Amino acid sequence: MQPTRLTRRRFLRVLAGGSAAVPLAAILAACGDKDEPASATGSTSAATPSPESRQAAAATPTAGTTATPAATGTSGAFPVTIEHKFGTTEIPEQPERVVTIGFSEQDPVLALGVKPVAVREWFGNQPYAVWPWAQDELGDATPQVLVMPYGELDFETIAALRPDVIIATHSGITEDEYTRLSQIAPTVAQSGDYPDFGMPWQEQTRVIGRALGREAVAEERIAQVEAAIAEAASAHAEFAGATIAWASPSGDGQFWAVGPNTPPMRFLISLGFVVPDDLAKVVGDLDSAQISKEQINLLDTDVLIMQTDTPEQRSAIEADPLYQQLRVSREGRTIFFERSDDPIYGALSFSTVLSLPYLVERLVPLLAAAVDGDPSTEATS
Amino acid sequence: MAHRGTLPAAKLGATLLLCVAALAVVAVLSLRVGSIGISNADAFDALFHYNPASYEQTVVRTLRLPRTIIGLGVGAALAMAGAAMQATTRNPLAGPDLLGVNSGAAFGIVTAVYYGHLTHPLQFVWFAFAGGLAAAAATYAFGSAGPGGATPVKLALAGVVVSSLLSSWLTALLLLDQQTLEVVRFWLAGSLAGRDVTTFTSVLPFLLVGLIGMLAMANQLDILSMGEDTARSLGMHTGRVRAVVTALVVLLAGAAVAAAGPIGFLGLAVPHIVRLFTGPDYRWTLAYCLVVGPLLLLSADILGRVVARPGEVQVGIVTAVLGAPVLIALARQRRVAEL
Numbered sequence: 001m002q003p004t005r006l007t008r009r010r011f012l013r014v015l016a017g018g019s020a021a022v023p024l025a026a027i028l029a030a031c032g033d034k035d036e037p038a039s040a041t042g043s044t045s046a047a048t049p050s051p052e053s054r055q056a057a058a059a060t061p062t063a064g065t066t067a068t069p070a071a072t073g074t075s076g077a078f079p080v081t082i083e084h085k086f087g088t089t090e091i092p093e094q095p096e097r098v099v100t101i102g103f104s105e106q107d108p109v110l111a112l113g114v115k116p117v118a119v120r121e122w123f124g125n126q127p128y129a130v131w132p133w134a135q136d137e138l139g140d141a142t143p144q145v146l147v148m149p150y151g152e153l154d155f156e157t158i159a160a161l162r163p164d165v166i167i168a169t170h171s172g173i174t175e176d177e178y179t180r181l182s183q184i185a186p187t188v189a190q191s192g193d194y195p196d197f198g199m200p201w202q203e204q205t206r207v208i209g210r211a212l213g214r215e216a217v218a219e220e221r222i223a224q225v226e227a228a229i230a231e232a233a234s235a236h237a238e239f240a241g242a243t244i245a246w247a248s249p250s251g252d253g254q255f256w257a258v259g260p261n262t263p264p265m266r267f268l269i270s271l272g273f274v275v276p277d278d279l280a281k282v283v284g285d286l287d288s289a290q291i292s293k294e295q296i297n298l299l300d301t302d303v304l305i306m307q308t309d310t311p312e313q314r315s316a317i318e319a320d321p322l323y324q325q326l327r328v329s330r331e332g333r334t335i336f337f338e339r340s341d342d343p344i345y346g347a348l349s350f351s352t353v354l355s356l357p358y359l360v361e362r363l364v365p366l367l368a369a370a371v372d373g374d375p376s377t378e379a380t381s
Numbered sequence: 382m383a384h385r386g387t388l389p390a391a392k393l394g395a396t397l398l399l400c401v402a403a404l405a406v407v408a409v410l411s412l413r414v415g416s417i418g419i420s421n422a423d424a425f426d427a428l429f430h431y432n433p434a435s436y437e438q439t440v441v442r443t444l445r446l447p448r449t450i451i452g453l454g455v456g457a458a459l460a461m462a463g464a465a466m467q468a469t470t471r472n473p474l475a476g477p478d479l480l481g482v483n484s485g486a487a488f489g490i491v492t493a494v495y496y497g498h499l500t501h502p503l504q505f506v507w508f509a510f511a512g513g514l515a516a517a518a519a520t521y522a523f524g525s526a527g528p529g530g531a532t533p534v535k536l537a538l539a540g541v542v543v544s545s546l547l548s549s550w551l552t553a554l555l556l557l558d559q560q561t562l563e564v565v566r567f568w569l570a571g572s573l574a575g576r577d578v579t580t581f582t583s584v585l586p587f588l589l590v591g592l593i594g595m596l597a598m599a600n601q602l603d604i605l606s607m608g609e610d611t612a613r614s615l616g617m618h619t620g621r622v623r624a625v626v627t628a629l630v631v632l633l634a635g636a637a638v639a640a641a642g643p644i645g646f647l648g649l650a651v652p653h654i655v656r657l658f659t660g661p662d663y664r665w666t667l668a669y670c671l672v673v674g675p676l677l678l679l680s681a682d683i684l685g686r687v688v689a690r691p692g693e694v695q696v697g698i699v700t701a702v703l704g705a706p707v708l709i710a711l712a713r714q715r716r717v718a719e720l
Binding site for chain 1: 415416417433434436439440442443444448501566568570572574575576686689690691692693695
């Protein structure tokens with residue numbers, strides 16, 4: 001099993017609460033246990049960062065996927081070349097048939113005014129895999145939904161869509177998969193400067209803007225969203241320096257904690273929040289790390305975002321004597337998302353150019369209610 | 382077939398006492414050792430002068446004590462069930478899984494969640510028993526068909542078929558339905574942590590009936606393990622005895638699966654380890670299993686708590702990783718085949 005697969009699965013499991021990517025190890029463990037130790041241990045080896053993610057995390061957020069020709073902001077300068085993790089892709093002319101096989105790229109593509117012919121389902125079972133925050137941009141378009149929940153790519157279906165370009169910036173594809181996709185159409189893979197799934201939304205939007213010949217629109221949208229975030233941050237001075245954590249129960253008496261090098265945490269950090277040092281040390285450069293319930297006090301931050309799969313899981317956490325000892329519990333500082341199809345939770349997982357304004361509108365009030373340390377202000381969506 | 386144990390009876394008794402002492406030590410360690418450091422004083426107070434305002438004591442009281450208790454019960458149940466399976470099938474590779482009992486229990490639970498929309502582990506218990514029993518019955522039905530009746534080889538083959546079939550169905554159900562997966566994925570990872578104590582206490586009566594009943598069947602297992610013909614010539618109703626033993630195995634394995642989820646290797650490996658001391662005498666074998674099963678399961682659980690800090694490795698994975706080399710080492714010894 002390739003490390004990238006595990007990374008992808010781990011990431012998806014955390015962000016989608018297991019609904020997008022099944023913990024394969026769990027299924028294997030249930031199906032007899034003669035020869036699975038290798039794969040089973042693989043899924044728990046979350047504490048072992050891959051060298052590439054270490055390296056990537058050292059890169060500054062500004063050193064994204066690079067623009068080779070003059071990034072003038074004008075469209076129509078085809079052919080364009082785009083550098084990414086697996087090399088350089090040339091797009092000969094402005095694409096018409098756009099297929100997105102990353103988990104969140106429906107958003108930036110729609111934001112740039114392009115209707116993709118096919119998009120990928122991540123989680124939530126939304127119509128056309130498009131969430132509420134992107135429905136205006138979708139309009140009456142009806143993209144085909146590619147359901148590939150276990151990370152596998154359906155090359156036949158993708159080829160049958162006759163794409164002009166394949167967008168895969170938030171897909172975690174491997175080099176082999178990139179090579180096969182490139183035989184179908186020019187493929188825009190993830191940046192090599194960040195861990196898989198770690199590309200900042202600005203970079204993602206910018207690269208897709210170049211690939212689609214819509215650089216000017218891309219810059220415009222990025223500036224709008226950055227302004228909205230900055231405005232929210234300045235309107236909530238209490239966010240500055242407040243600690244934050246995002247976790248979900250992993251079922252065996254443990255929690256997954258999401259690392260700071262992910263788009264959702266970057267958004268929260270851009271609002272002024274900080275990831276506490278002891279938690280950051282534990283997660284390291286990973287997109288997420290597993291912590292024992294005995295160390296639940298690592299999650300005792302000024303604001304805790306806790307995502308569960310069912311309301312029962314939430315009740316179980318709230319009834320837990322250890323959790324009840326935490327300040328987040330006593331002072332009502334936890335924002336619970338009870339189900340993975342909660343649109344605010346979805347918007348946070350996506351953290352795209354379209355979902356971030358939705359978050360500014362709907363998550364920021366919850367954050368404010370949580371950070372005030374007053375249990376009477378309900379912070380649950 | 383009447384092998385003597387490798388140790389004389391007096392020494393067997395003394396060694397068993399030694400194992401009990403070791404189990405007591407491991408049980409205390411299980412309260413002391415884990416993801417965070419806890420002092421002796423806190424561990425002691427958590428048991429006898431519990432202060433709910435103390436973080437450390439709450440860790441011991443609400444996390445480590447339950448998983449230790451569940452480990453004691455599940456370890457004993459799996460080891461005894463494995464030993465009994467090996468005796469009745471005269472197959473050294475037998476374990477609770479061989480008759481499809483574990484897969485059946487897992488399948489029962491997943492089916493119940495899928496069709497019945499259950500959400501709480503307490504509701505799983507009955508479906509674990511029903512599934513385990515149905516799987517064992519199916520295995521016997523397939524294995525007894527044809528000339529010669531239920532021979533060990535036919536039973537083993539039937540068990541493999543039933544297990545694979547159930548596992549495939551289980552996987553299919555999980556692939557089809559996200560909601561089911563979200564409920565059961567918490568349980569499918571064999572673990573002593575994050576388990577509900579009320580689930581364990583609700584299966585405890587069955588577990589005790591299984592353990593006591595199995596100890597009472599020790600003589601019959603001895604005779605049965607000599608082979609069908611010998612047992613019959615000694616006047617035993619082998620079919621009836623097998624049915625009773627199988628029912629007890631279902632109780633033990635079903636209770637263990639419901640309480641902790643699927644944990645492999647323990648039921649297979651512990652009886653072999655134990656027989657190194659006891660030889661084929663099932664009175665001693667079962668008594669040792671009762672102690673050595675929880676001893677090894679708790680040790681594996683403690684190991685899993687400290688190898689991946691700040692995370693933990695599920696005990697089901699630890700037993701699989703440690704169990705494989707142990708089994709290979711055992712298989713290289715001639716004694717394994719001598720049941």
